[in-house]
Amino acid sequence: MxxxxxxxxxxxxxxxxxxxxxxxxxxxxxxxxxxxxxxxxxxxxxxxxxxxxxxDTERDLDIAAKVGARVVVPDDDEWPERLGQVPVPPYCLWVRGPLDLAETVERSVAVVGSRTATAYGEQVAADLAAGLCQRGWAVVSGAAFGIDGSAHRGALAVDGATVAVLAGGVERPYPSGHAALLSRIARDGLVVSEVAPGSAPMKSRFLARNRLIAGMTRGTVVVEADLRSGSRNTVKHAIEAGRHVGAVPGPVTSMTSSGCHQEIRDQRAVLVTSAEEVIDLVGDLGDDAHEPGRGPVLPGDDLSPFDAAVLEVVPFRSGLTLDAVVRQVAQAPLTVRAALGRLERLGLVGESAGTWRKRPQRSRLPLG
Amino acid sequence: MxxxxxxxxxxxxxxxxxxxxxxxxxxxxxxxxxxxxxxxxxxxxxxxxxxxxxxDTERDLDIAAKVGARVVVPDDDEWPERLGQVPVPPYCLWVRGPLDLAETVERSVAVVGSRTATAYGEQVAADLAAGLCQRGWAVVSGAAFGIDGSAHRGALAVDGATVAVLAGGVERPYPSGHAALLSRIARDGLVVSEVAPGSAPMKSRFLARNRLIAGMTRGTVVVEADLRSGSRNTVKHAIEAGRHVGAVPGPVTSMTSSGCHQEIRDQRAVLVTSAEEVIDLVGDLGDDAHEPGRGPVLPGDDLSPFDAAVLEVVPFRSGLTLDAVVRQVAQAPLTVRAALGRLERLGLVGESAGTWRKRPQRSRLPLG
Structure with a gap:
């Protein structure tokens, strides 16, 4: 090694x-x-x-080898490129399972939510995960009871790719009630952790783990969350990492949907009701959106006035954080992030180390 | 007469x-x-x-007299001032009931929705209406089966003020299954129509009626609506009249909430889950919002950059329609309308005959 x-x-x-x-x-x-x-x-x-x-790192590597886990580091092809945008990247990832992590999360969505989910929430999570997998997207979650478990199961049910990111070592199933589920994910999908075998799941590690779920994926969807749900922490990380965020509504009489409704009201999340709408939210302009392409144009030729305004405030040299862009254009973070995402897909801006910069434009490029 | x-x-x-x-x-x-x-x-x-x-207008007036209905015209104190902002105002209003129409609708919210409502929707409509009434707001609706009826009943249950706006004459209960409900509304609230006694409810009159429900009230809340629900027509009128629009979410598995979800996704409506949130949406800045006042300032002193930008495009002399303002600032109609509402409450702009103008500012005024 x-x-x-x-x-x-x-x-x-x-x-x-x-x-x-x-x-x-x-x-x-x-x-x-x-x-x-x-x-x-x-x-x-x-x-x-x-x-x-x-x-005793040799011992940790032995334990990992026994459960078929490998150590993935930033120099590896399997290292998810998107982790470069997470404010504090992991030292390494301990990975169990037959899939290539980088390829799997390239088109992936985090489906997260409350441990104390309702039957409604579990059904929606499973359907959403199945729908995403059937359309070629991987489902990343945290293997917790409730929404997380339903999302993994929904993905497995259609032979989809699913990734469980744990807060403790990859060799120990947590929660233990999900031991069989985690075995199945390790066999057909991926079980991932940034802490070494033998590490116990602790509160701070759950919070840290959430930044990986949010950071590795193209976007995060919260299915059910009460106002104090840990999944709102994942939303916070997703917003900080500049990811798309969706939230599934539910009955206003259900406290387990109140966090979702609040995220939508605060314009931190877009209301989504189906896998199609999630893909509309997180998808690539060219590959996934419904609008057909329209032939070669100069990127930025037909920006909306708002996107043009956002582009204008992003500098070429010294980057601006999302917060700084938000302040300059005086719009909701969600709106600004969406505009930056569109501009990024057009190759007009780029993000690195949490700051946004204009990209030099050289020539006319075909779009769509 | x-x-x-x-x-x-x-x-x-x-x-x-x-x-x-x-x-x-x-x-x-x-x-x-x-x-x-x-x-x-x-x-x-x-x-x-x-x-x-x-x-035979004498005969129509006789029929009206028999059911205790009066004819209200624009010169009357009882004429709702807000009807001046409806693109096509009614010729007159036939009004049954003990309340003063203008006073009643001054602080009122339209609560509308699907005729084929679910038990969930009916419960939410009744609770919302009761909550609005308990906070001093009147509830306006269309007396239809489903959400409308539940809204009226919720208001009546707490001795609140409720107004039923009919598509046919005020003397004929429609739907006939709501005859007892309409009698009770006529006794304790108001039953209103713009068509004379003897006029049958017809499709075009329902669509016209919806503009009155939207136009007389401070805002419209859709509780349940499928994608083709007539209540989405009321939303359209509310947006055209520059009113606030809220929509109640529900299970994504319920088609009767799909119209609400679509309005929220399209940013035509704000997601609302309670009477408090509805009042936050439609309430007066001074009377109803949570923020305490901060003493005398010049109106506009601390506008947000976005509100300031909207103010800038509104001219002093020739007015601009909402659509024209939307085009100039290139933002969602809902966002622009909200900004105009804030500017109007600050006395900085005014609206008449569907167009917006700046108001001359003379002196420092106390706010809050």
């Missing part, structure tokens, strides 16, 4: 996913040098002493 | 509510002169000969 991969595997056991210091060091110095500094334990890095004492 | 009132009562029997010619003549020449011209029957006005032959 190469040194970078080994170091990242070790880091995923020693440091928490969103540690305040380590991800920055990795970005700056690389994983090998970062692990050496942690081992040296000077200054603030002394805090890892207790974890270093029990670190 | 004065000549204008008598002429308008006659016109409401002779000419259809949205006749292509008569409303324009009334606006230009007055009701008395218009009726004389119709009686003379020259040119295109010859088409009223058959109706004139059976016209």
């Amino acid at each position: 190469d040194a970078d991969r080994f170091a990242r595997a070790a880091l995923s056991r020693v440091a928490e996913p969103c540690d305040r210091e380590v991800p920055g060091l990795v970005a700056e110095l690389g994983a090998v040098e970062t692990l050496e500094r942690i081992r040296a334990g000077r200054g603030t890095l002394a805090r890892f002493a207790a974890r270093l004492a029990v670190l | 004065d000549a204008d009132r008598f002429a308008r009562a006659a016109l409401s029997r002779v000419a259809e509510p949205c006749d292509r010619e008569v409303p324009g003549l009334v606006a230009e020449l007055g009701a008395v002169e218009t009726l004389e011209r119709i009686r003379a029957g020259r040119g295109t006005l010859a088409r009223f000969a058959a109706r004139l032959a059976v016209l």
Whole structure:
């Protein structure tokens, strides 16, 4: 195993996913040098002493090998490109299952929601997941009871691709009541975690895990969520990562739909009622939208006045965060994000490290 | 009875509510002169000969008197001021019931929806209507089976003010299955029609009636509507009249909520789940909104950039239609209308005859 991969595997056991210091060091110095500094334990890095004492990466890799898990790192073809846009990327990913992670999530949607779902919500989640899979999209979720489990099951029921992202190690089924479901996902889809085997699921790791679900996918759909549901945290991450967000409505008498309704009212999510509408929301302009192409035009030739206004405020050199663009055009974040998405698909703007820039235009390109 | 009132009562029997010619003549020449011209029957006005032959306004007034109905005309205090903003105002209104129409609809909301409602929709309509009444708002609807009837009943159940606007004469209960409900509304609320006693409810009159429901009220809420529901026609009128529109979501598995979901997706309606949210949507800034006032400021001092942009395109002299403003600022009609509403409440713009103008600002005014 190469040194970078080994170091990242070790880091995923020693440091928490969103540690305040380590991800920055990795970005700056690389994983090998970062692990050496942690081992040296000077200054603030002394805090890892207790974890270093029990670190046994060979053992973690053995456990992984026993359950057929591999370690995927940023240099791998299997590393999802979209993770480059997540504010704090994972050190590595522990991956179980026969699919290629990068290919699978390239056209994927997160379907998430409440653990205390209703029969209505579970049915909608399963139907939505099945519909997405039947149209060639993968379904990513968190394997929790309720909506998550229904989404995975709906995908499996039509032999679709589904990815479960766990908050603990990939070798331990969590929740244990979903052991059989997770075995099936590991056999036919993918089970993924950013923490090493042996790591327990903890609250902070669930919150960190949600940023991966939101960040790896083209968009996130919340099926049922009460006002305090953890899936609203996934929505927050999706918005921060510039992803599309949909929410499924339900009876106003059902508290498990109240979070969805609030996201729609706040214009943080678009109301969606079917797999087709989800694909309309997250799909590529060329591949997925209903409108037929119209032959070669200069990208930006027929932008709407609003998209043109958004394009105008995005600079060429120093990038702007989504927040900054929102402030400049004084529109709802959802509206602005949608416009940036359209402009990005036209190749007019690009996003990296959380900031948006204009892309130089050279020549007339065929569209549609 | 004065000549204008008598002429308008006659016109409401002779000419259809949205006749292509008569409303324009009334606006230009007055009701008395218009009726004389119709009686003379020259040119295109010859088409009223058959109706004139059976016209008996004294008899219509007798029928009205028997059911306790009065004829309300634009010069009356009881004439709802808001009808001045309806593209084609009624000739007169036939009104049964103990309430003052103008006072009642000043703070009113239309609650409408499908005739083939579900138990869920009927429950939500009744609860919403009751909640609005308990907060001092009147509920206007069309007395149809399903959502309309539930809205009226919900209002009556809490001794609230409710107004039924009929497509036929006020003396004939329609639908006949709602005879008892309409008697109760006539006793405690108001039953209103723009067509004279003896006029049958016809399809075109339902469509015309919907513009009154939308136009008399501060806003319209659709509780349940399938994609082809007539209540979506009321939404169209509400949007044209510049009113607020709300829609109640429901299960995505229910076709009777599909029209509501579509209006929300198209940004023609705001998702609402409770009476409080409806009042937030339609309420006066000063009286009803949650934000406390902040002392004297110059109106417009702290407009949002978007509201400021809308204000900028509205001219002082020649007015602009909502459509024209929408085109100029290139935003969704709903967004633009909301901005115009905020500017109107600040006294910065005014609307008359369907066009918007800036209002001259003279001095610092206390707000909030």
